[in-house]
Amino acid sequence: MGCSATGTSWIGGRVTRPSSRLGWSSRAGAPAPARIETTNPITPADRIPPVPKGEVEQAGKAGVEIVALTAALTELEPTGNRRKAALVSTVASVGGLGLGPLLGGLLAQYAPAPHVLPFVLEIVLLVPAAAVITMLPETTTRTRWRPRRPEIPTGMKGDFATSGTASFLAFAVIGLFLTLVPTYVARLSGSENLLLSGAAVAMLLACSAAAQLVGYGRRARTLELLGLPLLSAGLVLLAVAGGLSSSALLLAATAIAGTGHGLAFLGGLTTINHSAPAGRHAEALATFYVIVYLGAGLPTIGVGFLATAAGLPAAVQSFAYAVAVLCVVVLLVLVGRTRRLMPL
Numbered sequence: 194m195g196c197s198a199t200g201t202s203w204i205g206g207r208v209t210r211p212s213s214r215l216g217w218s219s220r221a222g223a224p225a226p227a228r229i230e231t232t233n234p235i236t237p238a239d240r241i242p243p244v245p246k247g248e249v250e251q252a253g254k255a256g257v258e259i260v261a262l263t264a265a266l267t268e269l270e271p272t273g274n275r276r277k278a279a280l281v282s283t284v285a286s287v288g289g290l291g292l293g294p295l296l297g298g299l300l301a302q303y304a305p306a307p308h309v310l311p312f313v314l315e316i317v318l319l320v321p322a323a324a325v326i327t328m329l330p331e332t333t334t335r336t337r338w339r340p341r342r343p344e345i346p347t348g349m350k351g352d353f354a355t356s357g358t359a360s361f362l363a364f365a366v367i368g369l370f371l372t373l374v375p376t377y378v379a380r381l382s383g384s385e386n387l388l389l390s391g392a393a394v395a396m397l398l399a400c401s402a403a404a405q406l407v408g409y410g411r412r413a414r415t416l417e418l419l420g421l422p423l424l425s426a427g428l429v430l431l432a433v434a435g436g437l438s439s440s441a442l443l444l445a446a447t448a449i450a451g452t453g454h455g456l457a458f459l460g461g462l463t464t465i466n467h468s469a470p471a472g473r474h475a476e477a478l479a480t481f482y483v484i485v486y487l488g489a490g491l492p493t494i495g496v497g498f499l500a501t502a503a504g505l506p507a508a509v510q511s512f513a514y515a516v517a518v519l520c521v522v523v524l525l526v527l528v529g530r531t532r533r534l535m536p537l
Contacts (some may be wrong), residue, residue: 196346197528218290225295244319266514276409276410276413276463276467277468278411278466279462279466280405280406280409280448280459280463281460282462283405283455283458283459284402284406284463286406287398287401287402287403287405287454287455287458288398290398291394291395291397291398291399291401291402291442292395292398293461294375294390294391294393294394294395295388295392295394295395296311296314296391297386297387297391298313298388298389298390298391298392299388300314300359301387302386302387303388304389317431320532322351324532332358340530344476344480345441345477345478345480345531346469346470346473346477347375347451347470348468348470349465349468349469349477351530352464352465353465353480353484354470355417355464355523355526355527355530356396356413356417356460356461356465356481357461357465357480357481357484358461358463358483358484358523359417359420359421359457359461359523360457360458360461360462360485360488361484361485361487361488361502362421362424362457362488362516362519362523363420363424363453363454363457363458363461363487363488364454364486364488364489365489365492365493365516366427366428366450366453366457366516367397367401367425367450367451367454367455367489368488368489368493369428369431369492369493369513369516370394370397370427370431370447370450370451370510371394372496373431374393374394374397374443374447375389375393375394375508376391376445377434377435378390378393378440379437380438381428381438381440381443382440393447395442395447396447396451397446397447397448397451397454398451399451400447400448400449400450400451400452400455401451401452401454401455401458402455403452404420404451404452404453404454404455404456404459405456405458405459408455408456408459408460409459411463413459413460413463413464414460414464414527414531415460416456416457416459416460416463417456417457417460417461417527418524418528419453419456419463420452420453420455420457420458420460421453421521421523421524422453422520423450423452423453423456423520423522423526424450424453424454424457424516424520425453425516425517425518425520425521426449426517427446427447427448427449427450427451427452427453427518427525428446428450428452428513428514428516428520428537429431429513429514429517430442430445430446430449431443431446431447431448431450431509431513432510432513433446433511435445435506435509435510436506436510450499457503457537460484461481462481464477465477465481466478487489492512492516495506495512496509496512499511499512
């Protein structure tokens, strides 16, 4: 999903801009922040099938939707509170992503037609969501769109260098956990119950959403400064859990990494949302989500290639320790930048 959504996030920012060109656009489709991702809910890391065309299209659609609707939340928030708009966007996105594997695991394990029912349920849930979207007011006059190169608005390079990198690492961690947790849970528990694997993935995202709710109101930099060391600690625990075959350590690593992701993601999006110039929210958000989706996709693909040569445990440990170190490096850079600048 990460790679295909990357391109369409960029396109979404160019097409909607957000509200600068076509408004946030009620035609962007069903709201990705509120979607329940039920398709292919649980795929073991050691048994990854070819990606169907439909999943690529769905991921691409999500990229367009999330940029447009995050911009819409910002511009339609009654009091103009960008922090609240960022919170709603991140919690809804993470909540939907976590509910998908849980509901998908439940249906796949206990319901009939497991390859059909999740899709039918998602379509049914999207109908009222789409109806609500069509009733929201447009924020600007529609004009003809034109593709544009991704770019960082003037004065935001420092924010993207720090917050963008922090969010990239946060989603690299989430991508790895989403790939590995179902397999690790199945191996350590000796059970192939898909609901159990889905619940473990849901716990990761539930911790992320809970951390965002608890962290709301804090300075964006503070959230990132708290989230990065938790991401690092979660990665180290994941590597240790794999080596010791410890389910307790795996659950602890999952909870800690999820909490770190929630804080870092909310802090990063709040920083970008707060710093974006008027009329260029979608452009800034599109570039931010390109970075986020690349973080979710590319490092995990790299782990897959490394696993074919060195084996999965060695690949995971190498990735975990390397990204843990990078989280610490970005943390130190953020500390230095926070001392020089007034924190958000």
